[in-house]
Amino acid sequence: TKVKDMSAEVVDSNPYSRLMALQRMGIVQNYERIREFSVAIVGIGGVGSVAAEMLTRCGIGRLLLYDYDKVELANMNRLFFRPDQVGMTKTDAAVQTLSEINPDVVLESYTMNITTVQDFETFMSSLKNKSFRPSKPGSGVDLVLSCVDNYEARMAVNQACNELNQTWMESGVSEDAVSGHIQLLIPGETACFACAPPLVVASGVDERTLKREGVCAASLPTTMGVVAGLLVQNTLKFLLKFGDVSPYLGYNSLKDYFPTMEMRPNPQCSNAACLERQKEYILAKPSRDAAA
Numbered sequence: 001t002k003v004k005d006m007s008a009e010v011v012d013s014n015p016y017s018r019l020m021a022l023q024r025m026g027i028v029q030n031y032e033r034i035r036e037f038s039v040a041i042v043g044i045g046g047v048g049s050v051a052a053e054m055l056t057r058c059g060i061g062r063l064l065l066y067d068y069d070k071v072e073l074a075n076m077n078r079l080f081f082r083p084d085q086v087g088m089t090k091t092d093a094a095v096q097t098l099s100e101i102n103p104d105v106v107l108e109s110y111t112m113n114i115t116t117v118q119d120f121e122t123f124m125s126s127l128k129n130k131s132f133r134p135s136k137p138g139s140g141v142d143l144v145l146s147c148v149d150n151y152e153a154r155m156a157v158n159q160a161c162n163e164l165n166q167t168w169m170e171s172g173v174s175e176d177a178v179s180g181h182i183q184l185l186i187p188g189e190t191a192c193f194a195c196a197p198p199l200v201v202a203s204g205v206d207e208r209t210l211k212r213e214g215v216c217a218a219s220l221p222t223t224m225g226v227v228a229g230l231l232v233q234n235t236l237k238f239l240l241k242f243g244d245v246s247p248y249l250g251y252n253s254l255k256d257y258f259p260t261m262e263m264r265p266n267p268q269c270s271n272a273a274c275l276e277r278q279k280e281y282i283l284a285k286p287s288r289d290a291a292a
């Protein structure tokens with residue numbers, strides 16, 4: 001009944017009425033479902049913090065936020081963090097701002113480096129164990145968003161998601177700040193990050209050789225905002241089942257060019273969990289065909 005009341009109003013003071021209008025206009029079948037979903041965001045920097053704010057304003061049920069860093073003045077050329085938050089951990093500063101924007105969202109702050117052995121374990125168990133959804137206890141998170149800026153952290157997210165059979169989305173912005181990408185990774189079904197890292201695919205350059213020590217990377221709030229927007233738009237499509245979720249979407253800001261492509265898993269992938277998921281996916285094919 002609450003749903004009906006909200007969608008009947010054209011404009012009222014409730015921020016949800018504008019979101020519920022998506023349902024009235026036939027874009028989304030059941031917008032209210034947004035409150036049932038849990039999303040984990042790894043890396044609360046230029047892309048992750050903005051993605052977290054967007055999901056908070058959309059009324060997501062629960063956000064799990066992971067980052068080891070503190071807010072610095074040097075981050076002020078990006079969106080989201082404020083000068084008075086300098087010195088706070090990014091996860092705590094994010095919880096402070098997001099809980100003010102929308103107190104209905106359940107926020108969990110994990111100040112940790114997911115590439116360390118101990119924190120990786122905590123990361124894994126936080127993804128799978130806790131679910132706030134009463135109807136599906138222990139079902140874990142619905143989606144993981146990787147918003148980190150380095151190869152090792154992406155490989156750690158890839159490892160966790162391959163082991164847990166957890167769908168995730170990867171995002172990245174180039175060191176020269178003028179291009180970016182998002183990618184959907186479904187273990188066994190699409191290429192994992194170890195099958196073919198997107199930067200290598202997109203530009204022929206290996207990210208490990210691209211990161212130069214001591215060289216200050218460029219960054220723009222515009223490119224990071226666009227990538228965060230693409231990431232969350234595809235997150236909403238994935239969770240609420242509308243439109244098409246992009247398997248890979250690039251963003252070249254100099255040409256305003258958005259390349260897309262699909263990437264199959266690599267049968268020679270170096271990641272053992274990826275190979276297991278690939279086997280399961282092939283074995284499940286007959287029942288998939290029957291269901292179709």
Ligand code: ATP
Pocket residue numbers: 042043044045046047066067068069074075090112113114115147148149150152153217219
């Ligand atoms: P810059 O490196 O340009 O100063 P940044 O470190 O804030 O900026 P962003 O691209 O804005 O980089 O954000 C990436 C975020 O991912 C950072 O906040 C960083 O702390 C976080 N991050 C990177 N690696 C890890 C990791 N292993 N565990 C947790 N968080 C990570």
Ligand code: ZN
Pocket residue numbers: 191192193194195196265266269270271274275
């Ligand atoms: Zn793989």
